[in-house]
Amino acid sequence: MAWFHKGDQGGSESKGDRTFTFWLKVGESRKILFLEDIGTDSIGFWEHALTVDGDWQNKRRITCTMGSAPCLVCEQHFTAQGKDGKTESKKFGRYHVNVVTVMDMTPYTSKSGTTHSCTKKEIPMKHEVFEMLTGKSKIRRDNGFPAGLKGWLVNTTRISKKRGTQEVSYSVGNDFEPIRNLLGDPALDMAKEGLVDAQGNPVDLNPIDYVKVHAPPSREELVTLFANHEITDGNLFSGAARRGTEETAKTSDSTGINY
Numbered sequence: 001m002a003w004f005h006k007g008d009q010g011g012s013e014s015k016g017d018r019t020f021t022f023w024l025k026v027g028e029s030r031k032i033l034f035l036e037d038i039g040t041d042s043i044g045f046w047e048h049a050l051t052v053d054g055d056w057q058n059k060r061r062i063t064c065t066m067g068s069a070p071c072l073v074c075e076q077h078f079t080a081q082g083k084d085g086k087t088e089s090k091k092f093g094r095y096h097v098n099v100v101t102v103m104d105m106t107p108y109t110s111k112s113g114t115t116h117s118c119t120k121k122e123i124p125m126k127h128e129v130f131e132m133l134t135g136k137s138k139i140r141r142d143n144g145f146p147a148g149l150k151g152w153l154v155n156t157t158r159i160s161k162k163r164g165t166q167e168v169s170y171s172v173g174n175d176f177e178p179i180r181n182l183l184g185d186p187a188l189d190m191a192k193e194g195l196v197d198a199q200g201n202p203v204d205l206n207p208i209d210y211v212k213v214h215a216p217p218s219r220e221e222l223v224t225l226f227a228n229h230e231i232t233d234g235n236l237f238s239g240a241a242r243r244g245t246e247e248t249a250k251t252s253d254s255t256g257i258n259y
């Protein structure tokens, strides 16, 4: 049995193949271009999110192999403060995601000073977001676009909403405004649309090679990681963790549901 499957069956990247994960701050809007559709063919798998040496902005996503092979992360424990303030030993959580590739159309300047007009990113979707986007895809298909969301330029905004006493928002955004079917345009001008790399060449519009970039690290690699670093549970979907300060991140873990 493989560690991934297609569709929402409820169910790491390799060195040098790190993917960018798409997420928004609360209140933020971005234009994204869907490079594939979402639905029963979407790749899904279980994963862990690890915080390495307290760097909560840079979580390490590790594919969980439990069910097909022993998973070293599932066997580990970390120490954390419990509700009563006492230190306790905890197991790492794991969660199921389906994934989709988008082009983030917000220009970005790397540390080396190179400006990129767009960046290929992955959206990891928990069940609720997967269902929402599958619904958006169906609307496109019902309206004469058989490729669903593929090729659509969409404006997405993250709006925080109250659910009972809790603030709820999707890190991918919850207000989706389709702009136009960009890749379906036979007169598409890649340069004009900003779909070029730093050298002005058209960018690769293929989805991320998930099987390659999420291949579980070797047991040896994980043993080394755990032996040499302080590893705690990264809680990837804690949106406030990406909002600004470590303080809000800590607060969110106990009060907010974020996807």
Ligand SMILES: [Zn+2]
Pocket (backbone or CB within 6 Å): 048, 063, 064, 065, 066, 071, 072, 073, 074, 094
């Ligand atoms: Zn695991």
